[in-house]
Amino acid sequence: MAITASMVKELRETSGAGMMDAKKALTETDGDMEAAIDWLRTKGLAKAAKKSGRTAAEGLVAVSVDGGTGVAVEVNSETDFVGKNAEFQEMVASFATAALQVADTDALQKFEIGGKPVSEILTDKIATIGENMGLRRMAKLEGDTVVSYVHNAVADGMGKIGVLVATKGGDEAFAKQVAMHVAAVNPASLSEVDLDPDVVEKEKQVQMDIARESGKPEQVIEKMIVGRMKKYMAEVTLLNQAFVVNPDLTVGDAAKEAGAEITGFVRLEVGEGIEKKVENFAEEVAKTAGKG
Missing domain, CATH: 1.10.286 (GTP Cyclohydrolase I; Chain A, domain 1)
Known part of the structure; x- marks a missing residue:
């Protein structure tokens, strides 16, 4: 069967694959579009496996709040550049929305979006974008009021640092100030009682x-x-720290003045705790040349 340019275009738009890959897939499957998509997916899985050994310490944290429940989700990539990719951002946002309906990261991996598990969506995106990626973690927070804050947002609800703060009483404006404080100061726990x-x-x-x-x-x-x-x-404890908005008060005292009780917080920062592999450039060139 003759493979036409319009067939290649259709397969590219459906799969996100490159032109040559799309053409080869159609050739291998004698123009059968569904079989060609399967062929590309198989090839994509192989590509993803090869990339799985690379360190993914960049990416985005996305936050999502629905009533008294908030979630923060970290999805990693190899380079900061991918964090600016609209496809990647759309995927991360969909994961954050889905996370509102599950309890933990394992459940999120299995959760289906549009009939496809999150783990499979991620694998497909690895093949399309060409970098190793990973759904690293999620955190959930519940309270009377939950607000979110993203530091240095690159898109709505996502950036390098995502914060959730739960309060009882007070107003959202104060809770938002506390969230900004958490982003800046990075407390280890809410109070002495919660400290490890x-x-x-x-x-x-x-x-x-x-x-x-x-x-x-x-x-x-x-x-x-x-x-x-x-x-x-x-x-190191949030309630005892000097409040960045008014350093004359602790966060706990500021909460009392605002008529609020801070009941919990979550702070996720992209790549924290991941050891980035740094190689000597000369050694890397030698390896590439087969000398190292």
């Missing part, structure tokens, strides 16, 4: 070791540690 005990103990040991270097008696050191740990708590 292992993190607290590790910090206490570090401070003890520093204090012992001074040569002071243990009784004096113990008193020093009380003060240092109090200062540490003020630095």
Whole structure:
């Protein structure tokens, strides 16, 4: 069967594949459009597998709020450039909307959008865009009022840092200010009660070791540690931090003045905790040339 330009165009628009790939798919399947799409998908899966070893530490965080429920979803890519891609942004936005209906990342991977699981949508997009990508995590927050904030947004509801804040009482304007504070200061927890005990103990040991270097008696050191740990708590817990909008008040005191209770927050930043592989350029060239 003769493969026409209009057939190639139709397959490209349907699959997002390149011209030569679309033409080859039609040739291999004797012009059968559905079979050609399957052929491309199979090829796309092979491409995605090859790309899966690459580090994906860029991408976007998208937030979505529906009533008293908010979600933040991180989808990674290899380069920052992909974060500006309209196709990628549309996909990430659809994942955030879907996340409102599931409990965790595993459930989101299996959730179907337009009859196709999120994991499969992501794999198809890897083949189309040509970079490794990954649905890394999602976080859900519920409360009387939930507001969202995106720092340095590249599109509506998505950027490099996504924040959700849940409050009881007060107004959304104050909650939004708190969300901006969370984005800027990155607290470790809401209060001392929520702070990981292992993190607290590790910090206490570090401070003890520093204090012992001074040569002071243990009784004096113990008193020093009380003060240092109090200062540490003020630095890492949201309610005890100096409010960026009014540094004369803690966030907790500002909430009282606003007639609000902050009941929870979520902060996701693209790529945090991912170790980016940095290779020596000369070594990379040598490897490419088969010398390394």
